[in-house]
Amino acid sequence: MSAAGSQGPFATFCGAWGPAVEAALRDLLPPVTAAPARLHEAMHYALFPGGKRLRPMLVLLGCRAAGGDPGAALRAAAAVECLHTYSLVHDDLPCMDDDDLRRGRPTCHKVYGDALALLAGDALLTLAFEGVASAGVDAVAELARAAGSLGMVGGQVEDLAVEGDARLHSLERVQWIHDRKTGALITASLVVGARAAGGSPPAGLLELLRAYGERLGRAFQIADDCLDLTGTAVELGKNPLADVALGKLTWPAMVGLERSLGTARALADEAVALAAPITASTLAWRGEPGPALDATRRLLQDAARYAVERRR
Amino acid sequence: MSAAGSQGPFATFCGAWGPAVEAALRDLLPPVTAAPARLHEAMHYALFPGGKRLRPMLVLLGCRAAGGDPGAALRAAAAVECLHTYSLVHDDLPCMDDDDLRRGRPTCHKVYGDALALLAGDALLTLAFEGVASAGVDAVAELARAAGSLGMVGGQVEDLAVEGDARLHSLERVQWIHDRKTGALITASLVVGARAAGGSPPAGLLELLRAYGERLGRAFQIADDCLDLTGTAVELGKNPLADVALGKLTWPAMVGLERSLGTARALADEAVALAAPITASTLAWRGEPGPALDATRRLLQDAARYAVERRR
Numbered sequence: 001m002s003a004a005g006s007q008g009p010f011a012t013f014c015g016a017w018g019p020a021v022e023a024a025l026r027d028l029l030p031p032v033t034a035a036p037a038r039l040h041e042a043m044h045y046a047l048f049p050g051g052k053r054l055r056p057m058l059v060l061l062g063c064r065a066a067g068g069d070p071g072a073a074l075r076a077a078a079a080v081e082c083l084h085t086y087s088l089v090h091d092d093l094p095c096m097d098d099d100d101l102r103r104g105r106p107t108c109h110k111v112y113g114d115a116l117a118l119l120a121g122d123a124l125l126t127l128a129f130e131g132v133a134s135a136g137v138d139a140v141a142e143l144a145r146a147a148g149s150l151g152m153v154g155g156q157v158e159d160l161a162v163e164g165d166a167r168l169h170s171l172e173r174v175q176w177i178h179d180r181k182t183g184a185l186i187t188a189s190l191v192v193g194a195r196a197a198g199g200s201p202p203a204g205l206l207e208l209l210r211a212y213g214e215r216l217g218r219a220f221q222i223a224d225d226c227l228d229l230t231g232t233a234v235e236l237g238k239n240p241l242a243d244v245a246l247g248k249l250t251w252p253a254m255v256g257l258e259r260s261l262g263t264a265r266a267l268a269d270e271a272v273a274l275a276a277p278i279t280a281s282t283l284a285w286r287g288e289p290g291p292a293l294d295a296t297r298r299l300l301q302d303a304a305r306y307a308v309e310r311r312r
Numbered sequence: 313m314s315a316a317g318s319q320g321p322f323a324t325f326c327g328a329w330g331p332a333v334e335a336a337l338r339d340l341l342p343p344v345t346a347a348p349a350r351l352h353e354a355m356h357y358a359l360f361p362g363g364k365r366l367r368p369m370l371v372l373l374g375c376r377a378a379g380g381d382p383g384a385a386l387r388a389a390a391a392v393e394c395l396h397t398y399s400l401v402h403d404d405l406p407c408m409d410d411d412d413l414r415r416g417r418p419t420c421h422k423v424y425g426d427a428l429a430l431l432a433g434d435a436l437l438t439l440a441f442e443g444v445a446s447a448g449v450d451a452v453a454e455l456a457r458a459a460g461s462l463g464m465v466g467g468q469v470e471d472l473a474v475e476g477d478a479r480l481h482s483l484e485r486v487q488w489i490h491d492r493k494t495g496a497l498i499t500a501s502l503v504v505g506a507r508a509a510g511g512s513p514p515a516g517l518l519e520l521l522r523a524y525g526e527r528l529g530r531a532f533q534i535a536d537d538c539l540d541l542t543g544t545a546v547e548l549g550k551n552p553l554a555d556v557a558l559g560k561l562t563w564p565a566m567v568g569l570e571r572s573l574g575t576a577r578a579l580a581d582e583a584v585a586l587a588a589p590i591t592a593s594t595l596a597w598r599g600e601p602g603p604a605l606d607a608t609r610r611l612l613q614d615a616a617r618y619a620v621e622r623r624r
Contacts, residue, residue, distance in 0.1 A: 030461055036469040039461050090434060095407075095426035114407035118430070119469050122402060123461035125434065129441040130456035133449040140452050144442035149342055149351050149435035157348040157431050 008302040009295070014057050017070060021056045022048075024078035028131045042112040042120035043127075046089050047082070051103050051237065052312070054220075055189040056081045061303065062193025062209060064296050065278060066201045073196035076139060079131025080189050083147055086124035087185075089117055091156065097246065104237035135196035142195065146188030155180025164247030174249050175218065182224075183217025204277075212274040212300060219267035220307040222260050225250035227312065229257060235312050264308045271304035321607070322614040326369050329382060333368045334360075336390035340443045354424040354432035355439075358401050359394070363415050363549065364624070366532075367501040368393045373615065374505025374521055376608050377590060378513045385508035388451060391443025392501050395459055398436035399497075401429055403468065409558060416549035447508035454507065458500030467492025476559030486561050487530065494536075495529025516589075524586040524612060531579035532619040534572050537562035539624065541569060547624050576620045583616035 025047060032040045056077035063073035092099040092107040093114060100110050109117035125147075132143050145151060155177050162168040162177070190209040194201045227236060228243045229252055243250050251260040278297040337359060344352045368389035375385035404411040404419040405426060412422050421429035437459075444455050457463060467489050474480040474489070502521040506513045539548060540555045541564055555562050563572040590609040 034462065036461075036466050036473065038473070039466060039469040043461065086434075090430060093430065095430060115472055116469065118402060118405070118407060119465050122398075122434075122437065123465040125437055126456050126460040126465065130453055130460065133452040133456070137445045137449050137452065140445040140449065141442055144438050144445070148438040148442060149348075149355065150346065153431050153435040153438065154348050154351060157351040157428065160427055161348065161350070 008306065009299050010057075010302040010306050013061070013299055014053070017057065017060055018053065020071070020074055021053055021060075021077055021081070022050070024056075024074040025050075025081060028075060028078045028082065028127060038112070038116060039120060039123060042108055042116050043124055045111060046085050046108045046120060046124065049103070050081070052310075053081060054307075055084050055185060058186060058189035058213075058216075058303070059193035059196070061296070061299055062190035063197045064193075064292075065190070065209065065300070066194035066197035066205055068194075068197025070193075072198065073135065073193045076132050076135040076192050076196045077189075079128045079134075080143065080185070080192060082124045082131065083128035083143065084185060086121040086128070087147075087152060087156070089121040089124065093117060096156075096160070097242070099238065099242065101233065101238050104234075132192060135192055136198075139192045139195035142188050142191050146184040151180050151184035151188075152182075155182070155184070159249070162249045166247075169249045169254060171251075171254055174251055174254060177249065178218055178221040178251075179214065182221040183214055186217040186220065187213030189213075208274065208277060212271050212304075215267045215271035215274060216304050216307055219264045219271065219304065222251040222264040222267070223308045223310065226252050226257055226260050226264070227310075231312065237312065261308075268304040268308045272301040275300040275304070320614040320618065321610050322369075322618050325373070325611055326365070329369065329372055330365065332383070332386055333365055333372075333389055333393070334362070336368075336386040337362075337393060340387060340390045340394065340439060350424070350428060351432060351435060354420055354428050355436055357423060358397050358420045358432060358436065361415070362393070364622075365393060366619075367396050367497060370498060370501035370525075370528075370615070371505035371508070373608070373611055374502035375509045376505075376604075377502070377521065377612070378506035378509035378517055380506075380509025382505075384510065385447065385505045388444050388447040388504050388508045389501075391440045391446075392455065392497070392504060394436045394443065395440035395455065396497060398433040398440070399459075399464060399468070401433040401436065405429060408468075408472070409554070411550065411554060413545065413551050414549065416546075444504060447504055448510075451504045451507035454500050454503050458496040463492050463496035463500075464494075467494070467496070471561070474561045478559075481561045481566060483563075483566055486563055486566060489561065490530055490533040490563075491526065494533040495526055498529040498532065499525030501525075520586065520589060524583050524616075527579045527583035527586065528616050528619055531576045531583065531616065534563045534576040534579070535620045535622065538564050538569055538572050538576070539622075543624065549624065573620075580616040580620045584613040587612040587616070 029043060030040050032044050034040050059073050059077035059080050060070035063070050088102060089108045091097050092102055093109055099107050108120060132139050158177050159181055187210055190213050191206055194205055194209060228240055231240050233239055275297050279293055341355060342352050344356050346352050371385050371389035371392050372382035375382050400414060401420045403409050404414055405421055411419055420432060444451050470489050471493055499522050502525045503518055506517055506521060540552055543552050545551055587609050591605055
């Protein structure tokens with residue numbers, strides 16, 4: 001499973017729920033035989049085999065934190081992964097980052113051509129909203145805001161705008177971009193999961209998940225930029241040093257590798273501390289037994305450490 | 313207003329509701345001053361000034377047919393127009409139809425570049441789902457199915473696949489493509505509107521709207537393909553003969569202009585007949601007074617004629 005390398009409870013959780021997430025993805029997607037077959041092939045190609053499946057696992061964790069059974073959030077989890085995958089397919093297009101390697105294979109447009117890759121991305125984004133409807137209208141709106149012009153797409157635009165122009169680089173700006181390009185969807189994953197549990201989330205939970213998700217997203221993206229400098233193509237499944245080649249604004253480009261990793265670890269520590277109140281005694285939970293909440297808290301805390309310590 | 317040229321009740325309806333639709337669009341979109349400003353400029357550029365705004369008007373009509381106040385469907389109407397506009401922006405991209413004129417002005421990518429046009433389209437698609445959430449999860453799922461790989465995107469893929477390959481051209485195939493590329497969103501507009509009225513739609517209404525929308529969509533697309541042959545750039549706001557230049561599969565390319573217009577008129581007649589049962593006496597309506605339903609029926613019937621008789 002994706003979280004291999006770490007032996008903590010989050011890796012165990014990912015291993016346990018991984019097959020169900022894959023099944024939910026296959027259930028949400030039309031089969032490759034449905035017309036137009038070539039479009040559905042391209043969508044399947046982009047999604048399988050997957051990467052870390054981090055975001056769907058965060059959906060399941062968010063559901064659990066709200067006292068729900070993760071199984072109730074599987075369709076929403078698959079939806080969020082479709083949305084993440086659309087963003088990768090479009091980012092890789094020639095008019096964007098023009099990448100030719102992703103998840104260890106040629107990118108979608110290298111195999112299916114630019115037009116079909118564009119449309120496969122459009123279809124995956126659309127399918128994400130069909131899937132997240134299962135978690136209710138609040139989840140739909142949450143995901144749309146996180147993924148839209150004030151969120152992920154906005155971050156992507158700014159990321160392209162500052163590319164190669166060092167005069168525009170500052171730590172404030174890199175954080176602004178990361179919060180939208182990466183953090184918004186990570187936070188939305190947790191909140192969508194909490195919504196999928198049904199009913200009203202426990203008091204204070206959404207605020208807690210948002211604060212936790214913000215730190216997790218920042219730590220994750222800084223670690224990602226560091227991996228771009230230190231990882232191999234085999235480890236990463238994509239070309240290393242791609243950010244450098246494009247003149248991307250990254251944390252290590254601004255302050256160096258060591259200080260970046262220190263910042264990522266400090267952010268993970270903040271996320272760990274933010275997850276601490278998730279116990280039966282400190283938040284008014286919906287009859288969730290104490291031991292289950294303690295396990296959920298440990299999972300969130302371990303996920304934060306995983307975001308920084310992973311090798312890919 | 314867009315329906316100018318016709319003097320029927322549908323044109324009057326469009327004239328009356330046009331300003332409210334524009335206001336709903338401006339309300340749904342972030343302002344151009346929001347960061348990233350250039351992205352929001354591109355989104356506004358693609359949306360304003362608009363085209364016929366046919367689909368949002370069909371949303372309002374669908375709401376009215378379900379006994380709702382069209383005002384309750386304005387946000388959903390704006391959402392559907394955002395979705396339609398995203399499809400135009402992406403269709404115009406160089407890797408797709410490579411068009412340089414749309415709604416009488418340079419296409420979005422000609423002004424903002426390919427990357428920003430791609431992302432503005434992505435953001436408009438995402439925003440559509442934020443907006444349609446106002447009409448409930450059934451409306452979200454309806455719009456997603458209509459716009460996705462089994463609907464609009466699927467039709468677009470097949471449209472590109474048969475382009476310039478006359479061996480693949482048949483009337484069955486052109487209808488398959490039109491039903492998805494155009495008809496799916498037109499039908500979904502009516503159904504989303506009915507959902508926006510709230511509660512359960514009157515028995516039989518959704519089936520009626522689907523059957524009506526199928527004919528309306530087919531009539532509209534055939535008329536559109538005929539206009540491509542007969543209209544001027546000024547009338548159309550886009551380059552005429554573009555379909556011919558691309559070797560597109562169209563109804564007039566298969567059977568000629570006269571027979572195509574005859575088919576379009578026959579489809580409009582079918583739509584008119586399908587709308588006939590919308591009276592208080594034949595469907596169990598939710599306390600809607602007879603005269604209002606009669607007016608709704610006339611609006612739907614006039615919209616079908618408008619689809620064929622319009623000049624752009």
